[in-house]
Structures are given as structure tokens and as C-alpha cells.
């Protein structure tokens with residue numbers, strides 16, 4: 478210890494360690510440094526260092542005076558960082574060494590004692606977990622807000638008729654409210670996934686030191702309590718090398734983006750003049766520089782596009798881990814940029830999406846017309862015949878013939894006179910028109926999870942309760 482300080486005194490400008498005979502090449506410095514991106518972990522790094530220092534003090538590993546100096550020094554550094562006054566140096570490689578060096582410049586030997594019983598390996602794992610926990614909480618909050626704006630829009634459209642599609646062909650009528658609530662469910666599972674991933678994020682690596690633990694009489698439980706971790710990483714080798722919590726987080730994010738990408742695809746289709754179902758507020762669209770008539774749905778298109786980027790980050794992280802031997806390897810430094818970009822992308826997407834939904838105008842007549850034109854109630858006619866005793870497969874065939882007839886005549890099933898309908902089955906009577914209407918079809922799907930307006934209203938009430 479004394480020996481090393483002496484060396485540093487003899488050559489104060491020398492930033493490489495006594496172990497090396499020559500400085501690291503400039504290009505290698507740039508290649509290996511992470512400070513340009515990991516400085517965003519600074520607040521969490523300081524939080525972790527404070528908890529570590531207090532534990533060292535409580536355990537008698539360093540003095541209480543040193544703890545007090547460290548606390549004051551880190552508080553000052555935090556302020557410098559917040560004020561944009563902190564000078565980040567590439568020579569000091571990463572966020573951890575930058576802060577530690579600044580601390581030592583400020584408070585001397587006490588600063589040098591902070592790293593006792595710790596390594597950057599358990600330090601960085603702790604920082605990422607703290608950052609990811611906070612980010613996860615932000616995401617869950619924004620997911621809730623987006624779900625709320627879905628429910629609000631659905632409530633306005635409890636009985637707005639639209640065609641439901643399979644294979645992008647008109648299938649059966651649904652209400653727009655019901656359709657929207659499908660996305661509520663997806664996002665509900667997404668929020669559950671993040672809440673579940675949070676449990677595994679929220680474990681303390683500190684104490685693992687470089688890989689094998691430390692010979693100092695540390696108190697890991699105390700550090701965990703102070704940092705709000707609900708458990709300890711139980712194995713030191715695993716603690717410094719595990720990043721599966723980050724992969725889980727990214728997988729959950731990729732699913733959110735995938736859900737929003739599907740939603741976006743629908744918004745894009747529906748806002749195309751070919752569908753004309755909705756209008757997206759101008760503030761979310763742009764015009765074309767050459768075609769004056771255009772209003773392009775840029776935001777949903779970008780959500781769809783950015784989904785590719787988050788999915789890419791998931792694959793990047795999986796690939797990053799797949800061949801790493803225990804324990805820490807520098808490879809792990811590559812976890813940060815994909816993680817940061819995943820978080821930034823999903824956070825802004827969630828925020829913008831909730832606002833975009835509030836700006837959607839629905840063209841009810843266009844939705845209704847599309848459902849009316851697409852033989853959307855053909856299944857209802859088949860069900861009608863089944864209820865009168867026809868086996869379902871036979872009923873299916875009868876209706877297929879009736880649809881073909883209507884196609885040839887260029888009209889809907891409900892436009893066919895009773896006498897004509899009866900040529901397909903003598904069981905058809907006047908009451909058939911009740912089921913051939915869109916409203917009749919909707920109202921008949923009257924069970925939990927069905928599209929009947931009465932059910933959609935109840936689903937909305939339950940959704941609000943789930944958000945509460």
C-alpha cells in the first residue's frame with residue numbers, strides 16, 4: 478500500500494499501474510473505455526458506494542471518520558455531476574474509476590479505502606441492478622398510463638361496430654371497444670412480466686468482490702437493506718457474471734414493443750384511406766415533401782421500426798452471454814448500450830403512445846360499412862340453423878351457398894328476401910333477420926370475454942379495477 482503510494486508520488490502524472498511497463502495504447506484506451514456511456518450509472522454508483530462505505534464503517538473495517546469523509550466527498554461529487562461540472566476522463570476508463578479518483582483527489586486516503594472488500598465486478602453488477610430496478614418501475618408506471626388511455630378510448634366505443642378479422646379478411650363483427658381491450662390484456666401481461674423480472678433484478682451482488690468473495694468481515698445483509706434489495710446473490714461467481722436479469726428485462730421490453738408494433742400495424746392500416754376507420758391527430762403525422770395529399774402515420778411506423786431494434790438488443794445480450802466462462806469477463810461491459818437503448822426506446826414509445834391514442838378520431842360509419850359488406854354475420858346464420866336442429870357442418874354448407882348467392886346478387890345476406898333464404902333451408906323463418914344484423918350478432922356473444930357491448934362494459938369496469 479505504502480509502496481504503491483510512493484510510486485505514484487514519484488510519478489504523479491502516470492495513470493497506469495505499477496504492473497505495467499508501458500501505457501495502454503491510445504486506441505486501446507478508447508476501445509476499452511466505457512465512461513462515455515456508463516456515466517449514466519453515476520448516481521447509482523454513488524448510492525452503492527455509500528452503502529458499502531457505511532457497512533465497512535459499521536464492521537470496523539474502516540474508521541467512522543473515513544466514512545464521514547467518504548459521505549461528504551460523494552455528496553459533493555454527486556452535486557458536481559448533477560450540475561454538469563464533473564469532468565469525465567477517458568483515461569480513467571469507466572464511471573467507477575472516474576468517481577473513485579475524484580473522491581481520492583478530494584479526501585485523500587479515506588477515498589482510497591472505499592474500494593476495500595469490493596471490486597469493480599460486483600460494483601458494476603450492483604449499479605446496473607439499481608439502475609434497472611428504477612427503470613423497471615418507470616416502465617410499469619408508463620404501461621399503466623397507456624393501459625388507462627386504452628380503457629378510456631374503449632369506453633367511448635363499447636358498441637361501435639367494426640369488422641373483426643382473421644387472415645385480414647372480414648370474419649365476424651366485433652366492437653371497437655372489445656378490439657382495443659385485447660391490447661389492454663397484452664400490456665397487462667407485460668406489466669406482470671416486468672414486475673416478475675424485478676424480483677430477480679432486485680438482488681445484491683456486492684460482497685462477491687472480484688469473483689470469490691472477500692476476506693474482510695463484511696455484512697452483506699446490511700448493504701442489501703440499505704439499498705432496498707430484497708435478497709442477496711447467493712453465489713459470488715454467479716453474482717459478478719450473471720446478466721440474465723438484464724436479458725429478462727430486454728425480453729419483456731421486446732414483447733411490449735412487439736405488442737405495440739402489432740397495434741401500430743393496425744393503426745397504419747386503419748388510417749389508410751382504403752380503410753378510413755380512424756384519423757390520427759396531425760401532431761403524430763407528417764406530410765410528404767412531394768405529394769401534397771399525404772398524411773403519413775410516422776409515429777406508428779417508427780414504433781414498428783424501433784421494435785426491430787429492441788428485438789436486436791435481446792439477441793445481442795443473449796449472444797453476449799452464450800459463451801462466457803465463469804466468472805466476470807470484460808465482454809459484460811457490452812451489456813450497457815443495448816440495455817440503455819432498450820430502456821430509452823421503450824420509455825419514450827410508451828409515453829408517446831398513450832398520447833397518440835388520446836388523439837385518435839374514429840369514423841364509425843366506415844367501420845360499420847366494412848362489417849356490413851363483409852358477410853360478417855354468416856356464422857350467426859349457421860348458428861341459427863344449428864339451434865333449429867341442423868348439424869353444424871351441414872349448416873356451414875347451407876350458409877356457404879347462401880353467401881355465394883348473395884355475392885352473385887351483389888348484396889348482403891340480410892338483404893335477401895325470406896323466400897330466397899328459404900330455398901337454402903326450410904328451417905329459416907322471419908326471426909332470422911334478428912341474427913343477421915350486426916347488433917344481433919354482437920349482442921349474442923354475451924359471455925365473459927365476448928364482444929357483446931354489455932360484456933365490454935363489464936370488462937372495462939374490471940380493467941379499471943385492475944389498474945387501481
Ligand code: ARG
Nearest residue numbers: 511571597598601807809810
Ligand atoms: N466497466 C466495466 C464493466 O462495465 C466495469 C468492471 C470492470 N472490471 C474489470 N475487471 N475490468 O463491466
